[in-house]
Amino acid sequence: MALLELENLSIDFKVDGKWLPAVSGVSFNVEKGEILALVGESGCGKSVTCMSLARLLPEPPARYSGGNILFSAEKGKKVDILRLDKKELRKIRGGKIAYIFQEPSVSLNPVFRIGDQIAEAIFLHRPEVEDVKSEVLSLLKQVGIPEPETRINAYPHEMSGGMQQRIMIAMALASQPELLIADEPTTALDVTIQAQILELLKKIGSETGMAIILVTHNLGIVSELADRVIVMYAGNMVEAAVVGELLEKPLHPYTAALLSAVPRLGHENESLTTIPGSVPSPANYPAGCRFYGRCSLCESLENQKQLKCAEEIPLWEKISDTHYCRCWHFREMGKKS
Numbered sequence: 001m002a003l004l005e006l007e008n009l010s011i012d013f014k015v016d017g018k019w020l021p022a023v024s025g026v027s028f029n030v031e032k033g034e035i036l037a038l039v040g041e042s043g044c045g046k047s048v049t050c051m052s053l054a055r056l057l058p059e060p061p062a063r064y065s066g067g068n069i070l071f072s073a074e075k076g077k078k079v080d081i082l083r084l085d086k087k088e089l090r091k092i093r094g095g096k097i098a099y100i101f102q103e104p105s106v107s108l109n110p111v112f113r114i115g116d117q118i119a120e121a122i123f124l125h126r127p128e129v130e131d132v133k134s135e136v137l138s139l140l141k142q143v144g145i146p147e148p149e150t151r152i153n154a155y156p157h158e159m160s161g162g163m164q165q166r167i168m169i170a171m172a173l174a175s176q177p178e179l180l181i182a183d184e185p186t187t188a189l190d191v192t193i194q195a196q197i198l199e200l201l202k203k204i205g206s207e208t209g210m211a212i213i214l215v216t217h218n219l220g221i222v223s224e225l226a227d228r229v230i231v232m233y234a235g236n237m238v239e240a241a242v243v244g245e246l247l248e249k250p251l252h253p254y255t256a257a258l259l260s261a262v263p264r265l266g267h268e269n270e271s272l273t274t275i276p277g278s279v280p281s282p283a284n285y286p287a288g289c290r291f292y293g294r295c296s297l298c299e300s301l302e303n304q305k306q307l308k309c310a311e312e313i314p315l316w317e318k319i320s321d322t323h324y325c326r327c328w329h330f331r332e333m334g335k336k337s
Helices: 046-052 086-092 114-125 132-142 161-173 191-208 219-225 243-248 253-260 303-311 330-336
Strands: 004-015 018-030 035-039 062-072 078-080 097-100 179-183 211-216 228-233 236-242 317-320 323-325
Touching (some): 018 046, 018 062, 035 046, 035 219, 046 062, 046 211, 097 161, 114 132, 132 161, 179 191, 191 219, 211 219, 219 243, 228 243, 228 253
Parallel strands (some): 035 211, 035 228, 097 179, 179 211
Antiparallel strands (some): 004 062, 062 078, 317 323
C-alpha cells in the first residue's frame, strides 16, 4: 500500500484578482522506503506541489482547486490531508511529514541554541521520550555532527552551511517521520558537502525505511540517489519513470533537453546545450502543450502535427508499467533515443 497518493491535484494562486494555475492535475504515489525525485526548472511547480503535501501554502493566496492528498496514517488508515481540521493537521506537519529546505541559515532560528530547536520537535511530536537531551545527542551523532556534547549548545551562526543542513536533517528526523521532503537540500553547499549530505539522506532512508521526496534540478543527483523520477514543466507532470529507464531513454523533449544540458567529463571544450526561452508564467500558458514554443522536436515536425501541439493538451499516456509521458509525439522521441 502506498504511503502517499496524490490524485489529480490542482493548485491556483490569486494574482491581481485572478486565479492562475500553478499546478495542474498532478497524480503520483510514494511507496514506503522509496526515494522519489521531482525534477524541472524553477517555476515548474515542484516546490508548490511539495508544500501542499502538509498544506503549508497559505490560503489565500493559494487554493486547492481539485484533487486529493491521501496519506496512510496510523494503522494503515488513509486520510485526505486537504480535508483535515487544524488539530489533525498539526499531527501530520513535522510529525508524519517533515521538511528540509534549501537555506538552513534562514530556516534555523538564530536566537535559539540548536539543541533546543531539535528538542522542540521531540516535545511536540514524541512526548513519550523521557530523556530528551540524550535523544538530541543521538540525533546529532546520527547526522554526523562532531563533538555533539559541545555542539548541542551552539547557535546556528557558529556552524558552517553544511553543519547547519545536518542540523536541519536532525530536526526533521526528531519526530521520526514516515515521509521526508528535501527541497533542493544542497543548493547553497559546495560539491564535497553536497555529496556528504546526499549520502547521509540515502543512508538514513535505508536504515529507517522512511520515504523521501527529493526536489532538484540536478539530474546528476537524481541518478545517484533516486529510485523513480518525475519531470515537471509549467505545473504539469510531463514524464515519470524509474531512474535508469528515464535517463537512458527519455520520451519527452523537455526531459531530453534537460539531459543534454548536463555537463559531461571529457567534453570541457564543447559549449553546453541550452533550452531556448523560459518557463511560461501561469498567466500565459499555451492552449496546448505547455512546452510548445521551446520544443525542438515540435519545430522539426510537419505543420499539421505542430498545430496539434499548439492547440491540444497532450494526454498522460502509459508507455509501460514503469514509464509515463505527456507528449503527442513521444514515439518520434523514442526513435531518437
